[in-house]
Amino acid sequence: MATLRQQMNLKHKFAVLGVLLSGLGIVQGANAAPKVTIKATTPAGLKQEIAKAKGKPVFVNFWATWCSGCVAELPALAKLKKANAGKATVILVSANETATNSAVSQRLAKAGHNSTLLFRSDLIEFFDKFAPTYKGTIALPVTMIYDKNGKLVKTVTDEHTQAEYQKMLNPYLK
Numbered sequence: 001m002a003t004l005r006q007q008m009n010l011k012h013k014f015a016v017l018g019v020l021l022s023g024l025g026i027v028q029g030a031n032a033a034p035k036v037t038i039k040a041t042t043p044a045g046l047k048q049e050i051a052k053a054k055g056k057p058v059f060v061n062f063w064a065t066w067c068s069g070c071v072a073e074l075p076a077l078a079k080l081k082k083a084n085a086g087k088a089t090v091i092l093v094s095a096n097e098t099a100t101n102s103a104v105s106q107r108l109a110k111a112g113h114n115s116t117l118l119f120r121s122d123l124i125e126f127f128d129k130f131a132p133t134y135k136g137t138i139a140l141p142v143t144m145i146y147d148k149n150g151k152l153v154k155t156v157t158d159e160h161t162q163a164e165y166q167k168m169l170n171p172y173l174k
Contacts, residue, residue, distance in 0.1 A: 036105040041117040043129035046093060049117065050146055053089035057172035058146040060091045065099040065107050069159040070141040076162040078112030087173050092116040095140060096123040147172050
C-alpha cells in the first residue's frame with residue numbers, strides 16, 4: 001500500500017501531466033480553454049442583436065469552421081473585440097455550420113473567443129433575408145460594420161488583420 005506522501009506525489013504528477021496535455025490541446029479539463037456560448041440565430045434574430053447595440057458601432061463577422069480564411073483571422077478578431085470593449089459591439093456569426101457545436105466551441109476557444117451566434121441553414125437563403133443586396137451570392141469571411149444608429153456603413157470580404165479591421169472601425173467610434 002502506498003504511503004500518503006507517495007499518493008500525493010502521484011496526484012501531483014497526474015495534475016502536471018493533465019495541465020501539459022491540456023495546453024497541447026490533447027485533453028480538455030478544468031484548465032482547458034474557457035466555455036464558449038453558442039446561440040442559434042436567424043436573419044431576424046441577428047437584426048435584433050444589432051439593434052440591441054444602438055449607440056455603439058457594431059462589427060459583425062461571418063465565419064465558418066470549414067473556411068480557412070475565417071479561421072485564420074479569429075485570433076485577430078478576439079484582439080479587436082478586447083481592444084474595443086465598451087466602445088463597440090463585436091458579433092461573430094458562425095455561418096452554415098456543418099460542424100458540431102463542440103467543434104465550433106473548440107475552434108473559438110482556441111482563438112480566444114467566448115461566444116458566437118450560429119445558423120445551420122443555407123448560407124444564401126440566410127443572406128437573402130438578412131442582406132438582400134447579396135442576391136444569391138456570398139463568400140466567407142464577410143464583415144459588416146454598422147454605425148451607432150444601426151445603419152450598415154461598410155462591408156468587406158476576405159480575411160484581414162486586427163490593425164486593418166481597427167482602421168475600418170475607427171471612424172465609427174467617434
